[in-house]
Amino acid sequence: MNDIARSLSKEDIANEAKSLGAALVGFAPVGRWAEHGDLSWEFDPRRLWPLTKTVIAMAVPSSLPVTETDDSFVYRSQYNNTNQLLDKIAYRLAAFLNRHGHPAINICRDGYGDGVMKIRPIAVFSHVWAGHYAGIGEVGWNHCLVTAEFGPRHRLVSVLTSLELEGDPLIKEGSLCNKCLMCQKACLTQAFSGDRKRDRRSNMNKFACFDRRARFKTAQHCGFCLKVCPTGEDRKLYGTPKVAQYLEERRRIFAENGVPLDPVAPTEP
Amino acid sequence: MPNVTGKEDIAAQARALGAELVGFAPVHRWDEASVVPGRRPRDLWPPARTVIVLGVPLWLPVVEASPSQLGREQIIVTDKLLDEAGYRLANFLNGRGHAAINVPRNREGEPESPAEATRVFSHVLAGELAGLGRIGRNHALLTRGYGPRVRLVSVFTELTLDGDALLAEGLCTACGNCERICPAHALAPGGDGESTFDEAACTANHQRLRAAFRDPCGFCHKVCPVGADRVLFNATDTSVYFEEAAALAENPFAPRFQSWLHIRKYGGFPLPEDPPSIR
Numbered sequence: 001m002n003d004i005a006r007s008l009s010k011e012d013i014a015n016e017a018k019s020l021g022a023a024l025v026g027f028a029p030v031g032r033w034a035e036h037g038d039l040s041w042e043f044d045p046r047r048l049w050p051l052t053k054t055v056i057a058m059a060v061p062s063s064l065p066v067t068e069t070d071d072s073f074v075y076r077s078q079y080n081n082t083n084q085l086l087d088k089i090a091y092r093l094a095a096f097l098n099r100h101g102h103p104a105i106n107i108c109r110d111g112y113g114d115g116v117m118k119i120r121p122i123a124v125f126s127h128v129w130a131g132h133y134a135g136i137g138e139v140g141w142n143h144c145l146v147t148a149e150f151g152p153r154h155r156l157v158s159v160l161t162s163l164e165l166e167g168d169p170l171i172k173e174g175s176l177c178n179k180c181l182m183c184q185k186a187c188l189t190q191a192f193s194g195d196r197k198r199d200r201r202s203n204m205n206k207f208a209c210f211d212r213r214a215r216f217k218t219a220q221h222c223g224f225c226l227k228v229c230p231t232g233e234d235r236k237l238y239g240t241p242k243v244a245q246y247l248e249e250r251r252r253i254f255a256e257n258g259v260p261l262d263p264v265a266p267t268e269p
Numbered sequence: 270m271p272n273v274t275g276k277e278d279i280a281a282q283a284r285a286l287g288a289e290l291v292g293f294a295p296v297h298r299w300d301e302a303s304v305v306p307g308r309r310p311r312d313l314w315p316p317a318r319t320v321i322v323l324g325v326p327l328w329l330p331v332v333e334a335s336p337s338q339l340g341r342e343q344i345i346v347t348d349k350l351l352d353e354a355g356y357r358l359a360n361f362l363n364g365r366g367h368a369a370i371n372v373p374r375n376r377e378g379e380p381e382s383p384a385e386a387t388r389v390f391s392h393v394l395a396g397e398l399a400g401l402g403r404i405g406r407n408h409a410l411l412t413r414g415y416g417p418r419v420r421l422v423s424v425f426t427e428l429t430l431d432g433d434a435l436l437a438e439g440l441c442t443a444c445g446n447c448e449r450i451c452p453a454h455a456l457a458p459g460g461d462g463e464s465t466f467d468e469a470a471c472t473a474n475h476q477r478l479r480a481a482f483r484d485p486c487g488f489c490h491k492v493c494p495v496g497a498d499r500v501l502f503n504a505t506d507t508s509v510y511f512e513e514a515a516a517l518a519e520n521p522f523a524p525r526f527q528s529w530l531h532i533r534k535y536g537g538f539p540l541p542e543d544p545p546s547i548r
Contacts, residue, residue: 042531047527047531048532049330049528050528051330051502051503087342087349088287088346088349088350091325091346091347091350092287094328095287095325095326098326098328098498098501099289103501103502103503104328105328105331106328106346107339108339108343108345110342111338111342111535112338112482112536113338113481113482113483113536113537113538114482115538116338116482116536116537119538122535123535123536124337124338124339124531124532124534
């Protein structure tokens with residue numbers, strides 16, 4: 001801890017986060033969890049750490065061509081490398097805040113020991129909702145945070161601090177996920193269901209999603225609900241604005257695994 | 270060879286790499302401290318002249334909630350950070366013509382016990398000899414900033430540098446909290462105000478927690494009253510750790526303990542000592 005306890009501004013903190021490697025940074029006043037009521041009190045940041053006043057959400061991109069790849073090794077490497085980078089960014093940002101006299105803790109990325117997800121498929125903290133309340137993106141039909149920059153192709157981490165900071169504006173509902181249902185159509189396991197007119201986002205069957213590795217010998221890493229999302233500046237950058245080709249790939253994966261093709265989930269009620 | 274790289278340069282580089290604590294210990298301090306032969310820096314690498322010790326804190330609100338998967342992740346993340354910082358600091362020195370090696374944290378192979386890593390080299394003792402703190406009755410390095418809630422790593426260099434001043438006074442208050450809280454009963458009062466350490470008992474508990482993805486135990490770290498972090502995180506009252514079990518037995522939803530229970534509930538497998546409310 002430093003003797004120099006000066007108050008840090010949002011800009012100071014965002015600059016530090018970016019210099020550590022964060023691509024997107026947002027600030028969520030802790031009151032937004034209760035105010036919006038999307039999650040139960042158990043998943044309010046104050047339940048995890050009562051001194052929390054602000055949640056700082058940060059993201060780094062998962063590149064679209066790697067998300068699209070057939071190669072599970074490359075895909076997994078990206079997954080692990082981005083998680084490790086995020087954990088380091090978040091730890092060091094918490095250290096930066098503590099050093100300046102503002103209590104802070106980072107919430108690590110990888111929230112499960114092997115096999116634990118099958119008995120209790122919920123993490124101690126939702127980085128996705130933190131990103132939503134910090135205005136980095138909007139929780140979409142696929143339960144991922146859909147961002148303007150990368151669609152859902154990114155990974156997130158969070159730092160909780162007792163420093164009060166002004167919140168960033170929330171994303172207008174429906175502006176990043178218009179419920180096109182491409183994620184639902186492309187999902188290998190039909191994990192998403194719901195009524196787009198009635199529901200803000202799908203119901204997700206996490207156990208169906210977990211079981212994909214048992215059903216499909218190829219495409220172990222899946223990633224369909226990420227790569228199929230039409231939102232994101234990254235689609236222009238990589239020159240793949242269209243998404244229909246993924247439905248053809250889906251048919252091929254069912255065929256090569258000898259699994260009967262699931263009917264594509266109904267789209268228009 | 271003249272010293273073209275000063276301590277300030279090295280410390281600034283270490284901080285830029287993520288170290289929050291940096292200290293320097295000339296290798297002769299191991300001889301003066303009568304460290305068992307085989308565990309002195311020159312036994313590991315004969316050209317060593319100075320040991321540079323880097324430290325990063327563990328956040329008290331996470332340590333307090335242990336045993337938890339989040340606590341396990343905190344260790345994995347800080348150890349990785351330290352190993353990378355140590356490696357890069359050694360490269361920094363090598364690049365300037367001063368031979369150096371980093372001695373890793375030794376977490377990659379998941380040591381069987383908290384004490385196993387010290388069989389090669391003790392970063393805790395190095396931290397004491399580099400003036401970062403003093404070893405307490407819980408056999409951890411107690412620091413002014415964070416008590417025993419620090420992780421450490423060491424870099425050896427052939428460069429001769431002045432040692433940092435040792436802490437003249439011990440920081441351990443001999444309150445006995447660590448001995449009383451230890452769930453493995455591994456710490457017991459010994460002679461000379463020190464405690465004896467039953468490594469087998471500590472290891473057995475560690476392995477049990479590890480199987481549930483909820484290692485390390487950390488009880489002897491969370492109860493230590495030393496450290497400015499207790500003020501920072503508004504947690505100066507250590508009696509609460511001793512009241513927890515009885516308070517939860519009376520009221521499983523006692524508000525004071527709900528954040529710890531929440532952290533313990535997710536990410537790892539249940540443990541027999543978990544109260545029914547989180548099983």
